[in-house]
Amino acid sequence: MTTALAIGQPTDRVDGRHKVTGGAHYSGDMLPGTTAYAVLVGARAASGRITGIDTTEALQADGVLAILTHENLPKAAAQPPLIPSLAGMPAPGQTFFPFQDDVVHYAGQPVALVVADTLERAQHAGALLRIAYAETPSVTTLDQAREEAYEPEAIFGGFVPGRNTRGDIEAGLARADVRIDATYTFAANHHNPIEPSATTAAWDGDQLTLYDATQGVAATQLTVAALLGLTPSKVHVISHYVGGSFGCKAMIWAHPALAALAARHVQRPVKLALTREQMFTSVGHREEQEQRITLGADKDGRLTALRHHKLSPTSPFDDWAEPSLGVASQIYACPHYEGVYRLVRANTMTPTFMRAPGEASGMYALETAMDDLAHQLGIDPIDLRLRNYTDMDPNTGNPWSSTGLKECYRRGAERFGWHRRNPEPRSHRDGRRLLGYGMATAGYPVYGPNNPQRARARLYADGTAVVQAATPDFGTGVATVMTQVTADALGLPLDRCRFEGGDTTLPTIAAAVGSSGAGMISAAVHTAATNLRNQLVAQAIGDAQSPLHGADPATVTVRDGRMMLRDAPETGEGYAELLHRNVLPDVEATGAWSPSPESAHYGMMTFGAQFAEVAVDPDLGLARVRRMVGAFAPGRVLNAKTARSQLMGGMLWGLGQALLEANAMDPHRGRWVASSLGEYLVPVNADAPEVDIELIEVADKVVNPLGVKGVGEVGQVGAAAAIANAIHHATGRRIRKLPITIEDLL
Amino acid sequence: MSAPHVPSRAPAAAVLPERGPEPVKITLSVNGDEHTFDAEPRVSLLDALRERLSMTGAKKGCDQGTCGACTVWVDGRRVLACLTLAIACEGHEVTTIEGLAQGDELHAVQSAFIEQDAFQCGYCTPGQIMSAVALLKEGHDGDDAEIAEWMSGNICRCAAYPHIRAAIRTVRDRSRDPSHGQT
């Protein structure tokens, strides 16, 4: 039954049964021994100092085990720098660890940690704390600090320069026949996975075990070890199931280390789960931002110049902005370019990665500007994009390792019925509703890890295999697809392979962020499993009793758990026979993979095309998305089912970004105005239309051994722009702010 | 105030016994089994299930009634366990995701969720499934718009919504088709 390759098949998730029965255990589901409960108390003030903490009443409350504040919590051993977790190093989300002194930098900053024998008691004691502040004026919005903006040398943990130019922007603009010049504003966004971050910490002597909701167990391990001054070998992190992340569990925030400190203090396992409200102030966010685009083109629509500036607030500690200008600087041929980030310091925590970090906002601005250009020049929006197609990365001149973008436009347009669109705005109606059809380009870079990615494969004498790598599965389907990768590499039926992950005792994998997971983990797993197969084949060839004795390894193939000569399949034997005959309980191999040096000479990007149909009730200002179509070229597809699901999720995130998701600071109080899922609106089932996805496989020999480019984020890129372009087509109105809400369309 | 006052004498009232605020013995019937444990009256059904009875299928997503991850049934009706006090469930039958499958045999909706890939991270899934099975029983499965509306109390941040609808449709259509077994 396994002659067909497992890779690419729409295999059901291997953890599906656990997930539908309640048998999947997330970090907050752990109860190791007599667990105590910790709650964080956040600062009421947005700026100032703590002048006193009266713990009297709280300490007298039933069941309270400890109240930890800056006055009694042990200081951090070291503050590691902010480096994106894909680098594989300690990865704090900000270079600020709370409880070091009495200074309050932002509202919600942890100022007390209450531990009690039950959750209810800990929460109540937290409410009984009397914390006094000497408040100073806070700055939390762009409007409050616009004048103080500065140009950072680099953003994004130092990985992205603050300014990027090519050609001569002024010359390019001077050469333009037409110009689009517009400013775009974006509300702040929050990840809000349905699982709030949670850590359960347990000490056994000086050995710490953390059950943590994280995108990378090694990131948690290294960060906590650094903060606590422990050797990483003493920190064991387990994270089998993670209830969504979308970037807010990609960096390691204060709570895992605080859970460990609390557990050490009370000498009991401690569970620390953030509340929903704390998810708005504890794990980063996508910052409020303003982008200005000046775009020049000749009368045929070919871009002559693109100037793209961004202004956004960051924390007092770090120069962070999501890299909104990245893909927008690479997606089209344009000789003259200038991209500049500017920041203002504000009383917020450091913003962080949030799905399609930067691409989702930057491509909204560029792709709606392109729509304006198409409209102004009377060129079909797809045609305009084809005229500006580039087969190399314009920033470096390196050719794309693979593209598929033109095919995405073509297939997406076909599935959507684009040719039936009358380009004139307000030309399609359904009763009172105005219908609009919009499209946009999608692109997301292929990132590679800094360090070798490792996996281990083991074959047992019964002919079953297990492959291990430390990655957790936060909904990507990694356990499922790695089982498929293993099956093909070893030539085993899928049901005889198993993947184990989510544990630092397993071979190290960097945090699966930036859509890099499938590519780098499959590379490690494929390498390990291939090494194991080669080892088994070599053993058979060297075994005088094997039918394959003396064969040329290049002529041996594996299938259905059997090694055989490709041209004479009857000559061979099963893995199990080999192991039994040699009295071996198992055979094991490891594998490690790093991006090839050659990949530095290529531009690497996943491309796609987005289409949306929107119905607008112009009287009531209601915009509803009726359907979305996306065509994506993510290299090789490891599992058509899980890949589609991720892309669909990304596209619907684009819908949320376009029409619903917004937070703002109350400038008088320096606090977020939305701090619940009743106020911060994410799409519900009734908001989500049917989503039609086409996967266009393109061969890519550069990115990684299996040619996998990733699907986690590209689904969101351009989706909001396609919706906004559809709204423009429906109504003739160009809204340059996200989200687009009723008051914009009345 | 213009409200007419209707005079009536309140009958003599019995003094109501008071339990708590210290931990009291609470007996809950969950998935057909009786469980007795000590907990304060303020403990929610969700925290009782998860922290006292180690039944962690129902999930805490907000603790505010805004996400649906804690959806369970009380006396067969889908409710939010986070806004329900455990002590108020005494004398009522609680059903959780752990009680849905018959031994190793999954409920049709559970199987359909796997088949349609109606989840990614899986955290909201127990709530989605408890809601979906109830929706089918309530008869709110007429068309996709109705299913979507009546599933809108369960947020899925992975946005598997179209697949969730597909899973519900699958079970609905199979149950209508006499060639398939009852669900």
Next chain:
Amino acid sequence: MRPISYSRADAVADAVAAVAADPTSDFLAGGTTEVDLLRQNVLLPRRLVDINDLPLAQIEDRPDGGLYIGALARMSEVAEAPSVRERFPMVAEALELGASAQLRHMASMGGNMMQRVRCGYFRDAASPCNKRDPGSGCAALDGFNRGHAVLGVGEHCIATHPSDVAVPLMALDARIHTEGPHGRRVYAIDDFFLLPGATPHLEHPLEHGELVVGIEVPGTPMARTSRYLKVRDRESYEFALASVAAAVTLHDGVIADVRLALGGVATKPWRARHAEDVLRGAPAGTGTFRRAAGAEFASARTTPLNAFKVELAQRTMVRILETLTGTGTPSGTETDAAPDTDTHTDPGREGQP
């Protein structure tokens, strides 16, 4: 949540006596407001008296064609009741457009009448709020108030009343029946909800221990074709930005009678009497409807963030009146419901030339 003790009552008199005798006791029905706000430390009772076992879940026909709905009937039960769906469709619609299926199974009708506002500053126990902490000020006045009220507002509170179902009940002149330490009372629904004025902490004229036991809906033949239209950012599971409950009778194109109430825009469920006055006796038509809606909002007071609600609510009124009277531009959009799902299956078909 502070520690609480718990009592369960099985007779109304016991429940009322228990709460009336103790200023620190609250009733517990569906819990969807009470437990939520307990956990937020907004409500601080010492004891909860569980009234869910009281025999107050009836939905009974009245001889006048009206209904008596027990306070413990759940929102979902009332929405499903054939008598409600046939005779008072706007009540069923308002119920089913409120909250989520789970919350509707939990929330009682009495509790719905007693629910607290969703103002973020009220829910945040540390913000100034005259409703929660009289005299502390109102953070919403200069805060984020996009969702706040434009009618019935004052210097002390601009929180929007959140109920959907109270809106059609207001249009129907429902009466709220209570039982308290001083016996049974009946309130006209308009009197049951207080404007914030200088005392936003007083939301109802009830005394402590007075329990809502039922809602009486007078027989109203014109309500058989009534509708409830709710507008919000999200397609479901959200409070209204504006909503309208309406019933109209026409004679020869002239409006003979009309009932109109608004949600999402006022500090209490809002009977649109000014609009009704304009409409009664006037010819049905978009011009009349606009004039009526304008009359209702003449006294609106807005902030920069919520000013759009004045226009939105008026357009919502016009839309529902057009729908009910079959006037205005082509129909097909009677509610803000999801676009016709049939169109999903045929890419780009509809509306095409």
